Amino acid sequence: MxxxxxxxxxxxxxxxxxxxxxxxxxxxxxxxxxxxRIRNTWLSVDPYMRGRMSGVKTYIDPFELNxxxxxxxxxxxxxxxxxxxxxxTKVRHMGGWRDIAQLPGAQLEPLPAFEVPDQAYLxxxxxxxxxxxTGLNRIAEMQDGDNVLVSGAAGAVGSLAVQLxxxxxxxxxxxxxxxxxxxWLEARGVKAVSYRGKDAAQLTEALREACPEGFDxxxxxxxxxxxxxALNTLRVGARIAVCGMIARYxxxxxxxxxxxxxxxxxxxARMEGFIVFDHWAHYPQFLEEVxxxxxxxxxxxxxxxxxxxxxxxxxxxKLFEGANRGKMLVRL
Amino acid sequence: MxxxxxxxxxxxxxxxxxxxxxxxxxxxxxxxxxxxRIRNTWLSVDPYMRGRMSGVKTYIDPFELNxxxxxxxxxxxxxxxxxxxxxxTKVRHMGGWRDIAQLPGAQLEPLPAFEVPDQAYLxxxxxxxxxxxTGLNRIAEMQDGDNVLVSGAAGAVGSLAVQLxxxxxxxxxxxxxxxxxxxWLEARGVKAVSYRGKDAAQLTEALREACPEGFDxxxxxxxxxxxxxALNTLRVGARIAVCGMIARYxxxxxxxxxxxxxxxxxxxARMEGFIVFDHWAHYPQFLEEVxxxxxxxxxxxxxxxxxxxxxxxxxxxKLFEGANRGKMLVRL
Numbered sequence: 307m308x309x310x311x312x313x314x315x316x317x318x319x320x321x322x323x324x325x326x327x328x329x330x331x332x333x334x335x336x337x338x339x340x341x342x343r344i345r346n347t348w349l350s351v352d353p354y355m356r357g358r359m360s361g362v363k364t365y366i367d368p369f370e371l372n373x374x375x376x377x378x379x380x381x382x383x384x385x386x387x388x389x390x391x392x393x394x395t396k397v398r399h400m401g402g403w404r405d406i407a408q409l410p411g412a413q414l415e416p417l418p419a420f421e422v423p424d425q426a427y428l429x430x431x432x433x434x435x436x437x438x439x440t441g442l443n444r445i446a447e448m449q450d451g452d453n454v455l456v457s458g459a460a461g462a463v464g465s466l467a468v469q470l471x472x473x474x475x476x477x478x479x480x481x482x483x484x485x486x487x488x489x490w491l492e493a494r495g496v497k498a499v500s501y502r503g504k505d506a507a508q509l510t511e512a513l514r515e516a517c518p519e520g521f522d523x524x525x526x527x528x529x530x531x532x533x534x535x536a537l538n539t540l541r542v543g544a545r546i547a548v549c550g551m552i553a554r555y556x557x558x559x560x561x562x563x564x565x566x567x568x569x570x571x572x573x574x575a576r577m578e579g580f581i582v583f584d585h586w587a588h589y590p591q592f593l594e595e596v597x598x599x600x601x602x603x604x605x606x607x608x609x610x611x612x613x614x615x616x617x618x619x620x621x622x623x624k625l626f627e628g629a630n631r632g633k634m635l636v637r638l
Numbered sequence: 639m640x641x642x643x644x645x646x647x648x649x650x651x652x653x654x655x656x657x658x659x660x661x662x663x664x665x666x667x668x669x670x671x672x673x674x675r676i677r678n679t680w681l682s683v684d685p686y687m688r689g690r691m692s693g694v695k696t697y698i699d700p701f702e703l704n705x706x707x708x709x710x711x712x713x714x715x716x717x718x719x720x721x722x723x724x725x726x727t728k729v730r731h732m733g734g735w736r737d738i739a740q741l742p743g744a745q746l747e748p749l750p751a752f753e754v755p756d757q758a759y760l761x762x763x764x765x766x767x768x769x770x771x772t773g774l775n776r777i778a779e780m781q782d783g784d785n786v787l788v789s790g791a792a793g794a795v796g797s798l799a800v801q802l803x804x805x806x807x808x809x810x811x812x813x814x815x816x817x818x819x820x821x822w823l824e825a826r827g828v829k830a831v832s833y834r835g836k837d838a839a840q841l842t843e844a845l846r847e848a849c850p851e852g853f854d855x856x857x858x859x860x861x862x863x864x865x866x867x868a869l870n871t872l873r874v875g876a877r878i879a880v881c882g883m884i885a886r887y888x889x890x891x892x893x894x895x896x897x898x899x900x901x902x903x904x905x906x907a908r909m910e911g912f913i914v915f916d917h918w919a920h921y922p923q924f925l926e927e928v929x930x931x932x933x934x935x936x937x938x939x940x941x942x943x944x945x946x947x948x949x950x951x952x953x954x955x956k957l958f959e960g961a962n963r964g965k966m967l968v969r970l
Contacts, residue, residue: 529900548903562894568861571880571911579903 429633458527608632761965790859940964
């Protein structure tokens, strides 16, 4: 059986060009004992993948050049030599960026049993959702009634973070760019603030207007100007969960950081970075809490879908243009 | 009775000039019921006082213009209308920057009973010592064997932080400026690194040489280049206790922050600001742990002493030139 897969031919400087990505085809080897062949139906593209294109080990190994890229995917077993995953089983795994994946059964997870579309397990009930929940609850230790600020608030992670925060009371403010993102936030009772055309002082002003008492929690997805403005609006004892800093992922050379880091001291604030994979043991707890809310429609989630394997690099690159609302996905 | 005291006549921009400080004299009013008159013997000057000269409320009210400045001091009761503090009692209080203080008894603390010089209660067993202990233990949650980095390592706070860290094992590295500070650190088994003449990349290199495995704890007194270099050398799960950022206290306009804040994410690090006054309920625990070690000579502490009330502003200004080793004091 043939498998088509994407590779990168270099570690890019700055924003990756579309030409970086090459589509290849290979004849898959005969299935070994314990191996499973999966026809992928949904592929995930995520901002963290940019880090794996740098050739430097951070918290995860870099992608190998000219080898199939990796990423979360959902598919159906089409051939199996692992009795735990008979043909027809729906599974989640890391063999994304390709149409047919061939993996050891030990690397597959059967999909949980909630009545939700399969692709929800790549988004609101997958890694991005788990990331939102972990940052709010385990890192920022959000308390009932806390005022919460979220940057990248209409993205895959941010859009769940604002809704989880909203359910626990307090003022919730989301920073986003485009008007349709702001509208989506406002429709969910989130005070929406645009970062577009604002420097840090102007963004600070807008945040103060949205929440004059200041924030107990800042959920950080963006960095740059958003972080600088957020630091100005912290309450004493505030907690910042640093999930991502997408504003900087494509920079060749580091830009200067915020000039007001001393606010950490003045407000006795805590800022903590985390990687969701370190907290994966709590995934069942997350599913138990959030799964029924998604199933019951209390939590709204958006998807931006590109069609066809060929569009996977385009879907990935759109993440850095802020073109997605909610989870960015590729449907095969 | 006459009291001589210092005031400031303006909120300074940038590094305060000597002329900012004015020496005044007043006839003290008759002692009221519950009040106590103290002849000060030692005055403390501390970096945090710069924050009170900004006219902006941070975690503590700004100094009032043309009113006696405040600060920690030690003295002896010379007249009392509070039976808890009879004449001759040695006390600590916040009526510094003056020779004779007149305060309600409720604002005085009797000196603890360790066999140490009185002024130790302004330094190693006072607020700076308590600050070092709190940052290491309660904020950075230092564990036995942790590798610890301290900036401002020969200052009042840093010099105790390195010794407390050293006693718990692991590699301890101190950043300081002058050769005599570096020598003092090395003599105490601390690896000393000078920040002088180094940019962030060079300081990073020097820190990596001193401790190739990286740091579990960074005790931050300085900010600026020290913070940027420290961020490059954190181990996964590192904790940064932000006690101060003296490098920036005299700046009019904020300088850019470190360009590598994303290390907080990559290393899943935690950075937390604290104010020692929030933790004062633990002062008895600190005294119980550290007092006997100071009394027994296991902990070494340095003092830089200016003589006479008139020199108080000079002592204060020297803090920002890095001219002190250990606690900066004024003896009356």
